[in-house]
Amino acid sequence: MRHITGSWSALCGLLVAVLCMAYSPVQAQDDEFSFDFADFAKSPWTLDGYLQGTLDYLALDGDSPFYDLAYLDKDDESNRLQGGAELQMGLTFQEGPITLFGLGKVEQVHDGAVWDENALLYEGRASWQINPNVFVTAGKVLPRWGKGYAWNPTNFVGRAKNPSDPDLSLEGHWIGQIDLVKSFGGALKNTALTCLVLPVSEDINDEFGSADHVNVAGKLYVLFHDTDIDLTALSSGSLPPRYGLTLSRNLTANFEIHGEAAHFQDHSRTIVGRDGTITADTDDVRSYLAGIRYLAPTNTTFIVEYYYNGQGFTSDETRDMFAHLSDLDDQQLAAIRPRISGYQLPNFMRSYLYFKASQKEPFGWLYVTPSLYSIVNVDDGSFNLIPEAVYTGFENLELRMRTSLLFGGSGTEYGEKVNDWKLEFRGRYYF
Amino acid sequence: MTYVRTGVITILTLLVVMTGVSMPARALDGDAILLQVDRNLNPESYEMYRKLINIEPDGSKREFVLYTIKKGQDKMVALFLAPASEKGRSTLRLEDNMWLYLPNVGKPLRITSLQSIVGGVFNNSDILRLDYTSEYDVESITEQDDRFHLNLKAKSNTVAYDHLEMEVDKETVIPTEIRCYASSGILIKTLHYSKVKDFGNGLVRPSMLETDSPLQKGYRSVMLFDGITPREFSDETFTLSFLPKVEELR
Numbered sequence: 001m002r003h004i005t006g007s008w009s010a011l012c013g014l015l016v017a018v019l020c021m022a023y024s025p026v027q028a029q030d031d032e033f034s035f036d037f038a039d040f041a042k043s044p045w046t047l048d049g050y051l052q053g054t055l056d057y058l059a060l061d062g063d064s065p066f067y068d069l070a071y072l073d074k075d076d077e078s079n080r081l082q083g084g085a086e087l088q089m090g091l092t093f094q095e096g097p098i099t100l101f102g103l104g105k106v107e108q109v110h111d112g113a114v115w116d117e118n119a120l121l122y123e124g125r126a127s128w129q130i131n132p133n134v135f136v137t138a139g140k141v142l143p144r145w146g147k148g149y150a151w152n153p154t155n156f157v158g159r160a161k162n163p164s165d166p167d168l169s170l171e172g173h174w175i176g177q178i179d180l181v182k183s184f185g186g187a188l189k190n191t192a193l194t195c196l197v198l199p200v201s202e203d204i205n206d207e208f209g210s211a212d213h214v215n216v217a218g219k220l221y222v223l224f225h226d227t228d229i230d231l232t233a234l235s236s237g238s239l240p241p242r243y244g245l246t247l248s249r250n251l252t253a254n255f256e257i258h259g260e261a262a263h264f265q266d267h268s269r270t271i272v273g274r275d276g277t278i279t280a281d282t283d284d285v286r287s288y289l290a291g292i293r294y295l296a297p298t299n300t301t302f303i304v305e306y307y308y309n310g311q312g313f314t315s316d317e318t319r320d321m322f323a324h325l326s327d328l329d330d331q332q333l334a335a336i337r338p339r340i341s342g343y344q345l346p347n348f349m350r351s352y353l354y355f356k357a358s359q360k361e362p363f364g365w366l367y368v369t370p371s372l373y374s375i376v377n378v379d380d381g382s383f384n385l386i387p388e389a390v391y392t393g394f395e396n397l398e399l400r401m402r403t404s405l406l407f408g409g410s411g412t413e414y415g416e417k418v419n420d421w422k423l424e425f426r427g428r429y430y431f
Numbered sequence: 432m433t434y435v436r437t438g439v440i441t442i443l444t445l446l447v448v449m450t451g452v453s454m455p456a457r458a459l460d461g462d463a464i465l466l467q468v469d470r471n472l473n474p475e476s477y478e479m480y481r482k483l484i485n486i487e488p489d490g491s492k493r494e495f496v497l498y499t500i501k502k503g504q505d506k507m508v509a510l511f512l513a514p515a516s517e518k519g520r521s522t523l524r525l526e527d528n529m530w531l532y533l534p535n536v537g538k539p540l541r542i543t544s545l546q547s548i549v550g551g552v553f554n555n556s557d558i559l560r561l562d563y564t565s566e567y568d569v570e571s572i573t574e575q576d577d578r579f580h581l582n583l584k585a586k587s588n589t590v591a592y593d594h595l596e597m598e599v600d601k602e603t604v605i606p607t608e609i610r611c612y613a614s615s616g617i618l619i620k621t622l623h624y625s626k627v628k629d630f631g632n633g634l635v636r637p638s639m640l641e642t643d644s645p646l647q648k649g650y651r652s653v654m655l656f657d658g659i660t661p662r663e664f665s666d667e668t669f670t671l672s673f674l675p676k677v678e679e680l681r
């Protein structure tokens with residue numbers, strides 16, 4: 001018996017020792033530092049991506065007209081627990097001047113009531129570098145124009161990102177594109193001209209705008225006097241024409257400024273009056289964005305942006321729309337839903353302020369990056385507040401927890417969101 | 432006696448020629464020595480591989496592997512090869528301008544030299560370091576025993592460090608220690624070069640760079656160098672348009 005107990009003790013001791021060796025922090029000593037670049041030899045094929053799990057708790061606002069719209073076809077609930085798993089993969093083949101790239105996801109999500117499966121190809125393209133100055137791309141591509149962090153009013157061809165989570169993957173459009181690049185000496189260092197065609201029919205790119213058009217867009221980039229300057233344009237076609245200008249520059253070793261301006265010709269809005277009158281308004285409008293990125297001596301990074309959305313709705317128009325929706329029954333809400341899509345875009349009003357502060361490893365908390373975001377609707381005073389913490393203490397594993405708190409009265413943008421607050425957990429393993 | 436004197440002069444002349452440095456005893460040319468430091472650390476245009484290791488106060492480590500290319504005095508690109516969570520990120524530096532390309536963001540963002548894309552003690556200007564002669568002027572130079580001591584002043588306020596104190600080994604004309612200061616006079620960090628290695632093509636230089644900072648007590652970062660090879664690139668390789676395609680160069 002003593003012999004058996006001794007064996008168990010030895011086995012347990014060995015197990016504990018192995019676990020300690022596996023999980024204790026690796027102590028750094030000079031002779032441990034070794035590096036052979038041959039270990040990173042290139043292969044024509046590369047596969048990478050991540051596996052992600054999410055779990056969200058939403059406290060819902062049953063008094064919001066947008067809640068009524070969202071729950072027209074569902075049973076009422078005061079809160080919701082939702083989650084899912086997602087596999088996102090990028091596959092690249094590169095041989096000589098030819099590159100093939102595909103990025104897609106498969107996911108299984110549960111919205112609190114039912115499971116759903118989705119598969120989506122974000123991008124799938126072929127690129128040919130004809131020479132150092134010319135390359136051609138064709139396929140499903142997502143152009144991302146603009147310098148702003150939360151908003152990009154000059155991003156005429158890409159999709160609008162979610163200002164509360166701007167790094168999320170987005171689906172591209174089917175396009176053909178040519179890039180011409182030239183470098184110089186002196187004040188003008190680089191120029192790059194991007195020209196693309198984006199056909200829209202009932203079969204492809206049908207979400208972009210009206211069908212049966214071949215849209216042409218272009219971006220001219222110059223690096224002039226250490227300032228990034230973009231001129232962007234989209235010709236008349238599926239959408240009315242639009243023109244843009246962006247700027248970005250480092251002022252000091254820890255301070256960057258950026259800005260965007262966009263002119264939209266014949267922009268159309270569908271305005272819902274207090275009495276339910278639907279008005280179509282078409283006008284030339286302009287949008288602007290100005291922002292900074294600043295690294296403080298405390299190693300805190302601040303991003304601040306002001307955005308004027310000329311395409312958006314005024315406070316009065318928004319209040320009238322909410323007041324009208326509040327008077328409608330379910331049948332009337334279902335009827336008006338297609339007419340109010342403009343009010344359901346992220347940040348559909350005029351003036352916004354974005355603020356983000358993030359601090360790496362404060363108070364000696366290793367691998368922890370807490371951040372605080374806020375988007376303030378300057379017009380109606382409503383805002384969200386998002387404290388977030390990201391932990392990266394395990395190699396290739398990122399754990400994120402964030403809370404979205406919404407503040408605002410009746411008839412305001414954030415006061416009338418579907419949820420009052422939200423708690424989100426996300427684990428993402430990269431491979 | 433004349434033979435002895437002639438012999439000594441011949442030996443000294445040979446030594447000077449062999450070290451490749453012109454250094455008259457009473458008129459040290461700081462600019463020439465700094466230029467020699469640059470050329471001894473790397474060719475003007477080259478590719479190389481680096482491993483960055485951040486060592487936390489508890490002794491745990493985080494490693495990054497980068498493929499890097501450089502052209503002339505003011506153009507540099509670095510591409511992350513590992514870990515998987517960072518793979519595909521690339522950074523471009525043109526003089527004092529820096530950009531970061533994140534595959535999931537899909538467009539280059541301007542970054543500043545004092546930020547750090549990898550955390551740890553190395554900041555962006557350390558990771559995308561250009562030739563010292565392109566960023567700093569030699570304010571003064573002195574010699575002591577087996578070392579030159581150079582005081583360097585930044586050429587503009589967009590350079591990460593306002594001034595540097597550089598210790599250079601006289602025999603090899605390779606830096607051994609560099610102290611980096613802010614304009615306020617605060618010591619931001621100290622860089623230590625060590626483990627001199629023959630990389631081929633006549634390049635014999637340190638294979639390890641270590642840094643610590645009084646502002647980040649307990650933290651340490653190490654950079655290991657390998658595969659440094661002279662290579663020519665077109666100017667257009669160092670543009671925002673090419674930033675997502677850097678992997679194609681390997």
